[in-house]
Amino acid sequence: MYKHRYLPMTEQDQAEMLAAVNASSIEELFADIPAAVRYDGILPMSGQLDEPALLRHMRELSDKNADFDRYTSFLGAGLYDHHIPVVINHMLSRSEFYTAYTPYQPEISQGELQAIFEFQSYICELTGMKVANASMYDGATALAEAAALASGATKRKQIIVSRAVHPEAREILLTSARGLNLEVVEIGYQNGVTDVDALQAAITENTAAVLLQSPNFFGCIENIRAIEPLVHASKALLVVSANPITLGLLESPGALGADIVVGDAQPLGIPASLGGPTCGFFAVSEPLMRRIPGRIVGQTVDKDGKRGFVLTLQAREQHIRREKATSNICSNQALLALCASIYMSVLGKAGMQEVGLLNARKAHYTASVAANGPLSLAFSAPFFNEFVLKLPDSADLAAVSAKLLQAGYIGGYNLGDAYPELKNHMLIAVTERRTKEEINAFIRELEACV
Structure with a gap:
């Protein structure tokens, strides 16, 4: 069988290209790279594979992944095993959406713009905010962008963030803060939620924003109502990172006084996909509308009075304002935002409430079963669909996770x-996909492992 690389190139092709650039060899093309940093030798790769052999090899690699179809997952920590209605993949596979790109010419991108507009509308309704943008890369970068917005709006340089915020989101925040010369102050937690006394003591006249996550990384629900007056008393902004699944059940952050609400839309019909991509959302109160990063799709009418959609306020973006832009975010996760829009439209208000209730009830059932044996709940604060279990001091969590995987379970996150x-x-983490039988069997297996 004829074999070829996936970038086909004959020896004649190679010779002709080298001649065109006046090079005698491929190595000569890399002459400007110092030898000290150049890879010396041949990369550790297999030889050429024909197509059937390559497909077999890729299937073997794929089978090493512990996916949600073959394993029962109790792992969350930011990516969750929620049910994805089949209509989502059907809609996304349509070429109008699958091939859509940034709609710089709105007059010929009405369908794409309407899809984004619907996403913005859903996010505003969920979060209780006035304005939402066309989506962000993910929830973590949205949180960092919120800190940048707050600094620009208040002309202050201090950002306070709870240690109960996702650790990876805090790392991204620190990276962004270095470039913007922002001071980041981390506040500890008590009983699984932000230490309110420590937060109050840390707020100064230079505080631009306080960043919270609720439910936080431990799954606990923060007392935003108690924190809000502390933040606004110093004229700082309150930023809340929220799990959208909770917003069909819990009071919206906007109703609790948040100035900026961000989060990751992955629970809304977006596959975990081995870690991404996902889709972030970003919503603000009306006074901050002109500072919101990224783009906003607006609704208008044409000269005949027909409804149409346009890009609104995109002068904030770097392709127009260059270094004066408020953000370098000009792209959006439109296809994944469409996932979320379809999910919310299919479920509706009653469906979102039902999914939220199923998550909360199943998680609390799991916690009650787990607390009857050698395991115990680490915190007593209210939680949604994630909670922290304390294992015996003698337990080796790496070994426990390996044993659980052998038994067909993806265990929880090692805090x-x-x-x-x-x-x-x-x-x-416990989602609506987990059955009572799966929960009971998992807890039995976990107890046996410790």
């Missing part, structure tokens, strides 16, 4: 990796 003080603590 000791990000919180040294929580060694032997596991973050458990």
Whole structure:
């Protein structure tokens, strides 16, 4: 069988291209790269594979992944195993959406713009905010963008963030803050939620924003109503990162006084996809509308009075304002935002409430079953669909996770990796997909492992 690389090139092709650039060899093309940093030798790769052999090889690699079809997952920590209605993939596969790109010419991109407009409308309704943008890369970068917005709006340089915020989101915040010369102050937690006394003591006249996550990384629900007056008393902004699934059940952050609400739309019909991509959302109160990063799709009418959609306020973006732009975010996750829009439209208000209730009830059932044996709940604060289990001090979480995987379960997140003080603590996530039988069997297996 004829074999070829996936970038086909004959020896004649290679010779002709080298001649065109006056080079005698491929190595000569890299002469400007110092030898000290150049890879010396041949990369550790297999030889050429024909197509059937390559497909077999790729299937073997794929089978090593612990996917949600073959394993029962109790792992959350930002990416969740929620049910994805089949209509979503059907709609996304349509060429009008699948091939759509940035709608710089709105007059010929009405369908794409309407899809984005619907996403914005849904996010505003969920979060209780006045304005939402066309989506962000993910929830973590949205949180960092919120800090940048707050600094620009208040002309202050201090950002206060709770340690109960997702550790990876805090790392991204720190990276962004270095470039913007922002001071980031982290506040500890008590009983799984932000330490309100420590927060109050940390707020100064230079505080631009306080960043919270609710439910937070431990799954606990923050007391935003108590924190809001502390933040606004110093004229700082309150930023809340929210799980959208909770917003069909819990009071919206906007109703609780948040100035900026961000989050990740992955729970809204977007596959976990081995870690991404996902889709972030970003919503603000009306006074901050002109500072919101990215683009906003607006609704208008044409000269005949027909409804139409346009790009609104995009002068904030770097392709127009260059270094004066308020953000370098000009792209959006339109296809994944469409996932979320279809999900919310299919479920409706009653469906979103039902999914929220199923998540909360199943998680609380799991916690009640787990607390009857050698495991215990680490915190007593209210939680949604994630909670922290304390395992016996003698337990080796790496070994426990390996045993669970052998038994067909993707175990919870080892909190000791990000919180040294929580060694032997596991973050458990329970979604509407988990059955009572799966929950009981998982807890039995977990108890047997410790």
